[in-house]
Amino acid sequence: MHITVNGESKEFNQAEFSIADLLEEAEVDSPEMVSVQVNGSVIDRSHYADTTLKDDDEVDFLYFMGGGRR
Amino acid sequence: MIEFNEEQLQRYSRHILLADVGVEGQEKLCRAKVLIVGAGGLGAPVALYLAAAGVGTIGIADADSVEISNLQRQISHFHHNIGDAKVDSAREKILAINPEIKVNTYYEYLRADNIREIIRDYDFVVEGTDNFPTKFLVNDACIMEGIPFSHGGILRFDGQAMTVVPGKSACYRCVFREPPPPDAVPSCSQAGVLGAIAGMLGTIQAAEALKFITGAGELLTDTLLSFDARNMDFRKTRLHCQENCPICGKNPGIHELIDYEHGGCGIKSSKSVAA
Numbered sequence: 001m002h003i004t005v006n007g008e009s010k011e012f013n014q015a016e017f018s019i020a021d022l023l024e025e026a027e028v029d030s031p032e033m034v035s036v037q038v039n040g041s042v043i044d045r046s047h048y049a050d051t052t053l054k055d056d057d058e059v060d061f062l063y064f065m066g067g068g069r070r
Numbered sequence: 071m072i073e074f075n076e077e078q079l080q081r082y083s084r085h086i087l088l089a090d091v092g093v094e095g096q097e098k099l100c101r102a103k104v105l106i107v108g109a110g111g112l113g114a115p116v117a118l119y120l121a122a123a124g125v126g127t128i129g130i131a132d133a134d135s136v137e138i139s140n141l142q143r144q145i146s147h148f149h150h151n152i153g154d155a156k157v158d159s160a161r162e163k164i165l166a167i168n169p170e171i172k173v174n175t176y177y178e179y180l181r182a183d184n185i186r187e188i189i190r191d192y193d194f195v196v197e198g199t200d201n202f203p204t205k206f207l208v209n210d211a212c213i214m215e216g217i218p219f220s221h222g223g224i225l226r227f228d229g230q231a232m233t234v235v236p237g238k239s240a241c242y243r244c245v246f247r248e249p250p251p252p253d254a255v256p257s258c259s260q261a262g263v264l265g266a267i268a269g270m271l272g273t274i275q276a277a278e279a280l281k282f283i284t285g286a287g288e289l290l291t292d293t294l295l296s297f298d299a300r301n302m303d304f305r306k307t308r309l310h311c312q313e314n315c316p317i318c319g320k321n322p323g324i325h326e327l328i329d330y331e332h333g334g335c336g337i338k339s340s341k342s343v344a345a
Binding site (some may be wrong): 006007030033035040041044062064065066 | 137
């Protein structure tokens with residue numbers, strides 16, 4: 001399966017692949033610090049496990065970033 | 071119309087020369103009111119550049135005092151300011167650069183019960199705070215008051231910025247629904263940040279404010295600009311207004327501002343996928 005992750009083209013062998021699987025595959029340590037967008041739609045955090053990805057999906061990991069004041 | 075005197079014409083000559091700014095744009099800048107939330111790593115360069123640009127009224131909101139650990143990146147605060155309120159230290163530098171600026175200081179935390187009244191006086195807000203409760207508060211208040219703002223965040227070698235024009239572009243909550251759990255968020259003092267990153271991101275935010283006021287160029291609306299300064303990778307992610315956004319969507323569930331519990335800031339790891 002071909003998925004674009006943060007603009008980078010990636011191939012995966014799995015036939016069934018959820019957002020939760022992708023977060024694990026990409027070794028994202030703190031999924032709670034990432035917002036996930038699939039083809040322009042931001043996915044509700046509670047649906048990471050039951051949202052399956054399709055061939056040619058475009059996924060963006062958008063990281064929470066604080067910083068600045070202190 | 072503002073009649074610029076000789077000194078002003080010289081001071082702002084490099085703006086006036088710009089086709090996209092010119093005398094008209096400079097007049098808009100001199101009449102504009104911008105509020106900076108957080109006089110830290112991001113707010114410091116923003117304050118200096120807005121002052122230099124001649125933004126007529128600059129508001130600064132921050133409840134902290136200058137500590138020696140701030141001086142590695144918060145460039146509006148000098149060694150002699152240690153112990154001073156950050157808002158006073160920033161005002162001192164703004165006026166040292168440009169004595170014509172009107173500076174309003176808010177030496178207090180912004181909360182659900184005071185933020186709307188404060189931001190209402192401004193044309194644009196620059197949000198450069200270190201914590202998610204305030205980032206969400208600024209977003210929600212700006213959506214409710216219809217005031218455009220720039221979001222900025224930095225951590226380690228990473229930075230991100232987006233500009234929100236209420237009613238026209240995706241908001242912070244469209245992307246980041248609600249604050250992350252406080253225990254998932256490391257404190258800034260644990261995570262660290264390369265000092266110059268604050269300048270990189272702060273000047274991006276200052277440029278957005280100047281562009282908004284003058285109408286020059288295209289804003290970072292519906293766009294998350296993120297960079298990793300380790301390899302100077304810059305990336306723009308296209309964003310979209312989300313119909314189910316709890317504040318700007320079709321059936322918003324948020325009608326009152328929320329004071330979230332305060333945690334720390336930033337991300338734990340971005341490992342193999344760059345932020």
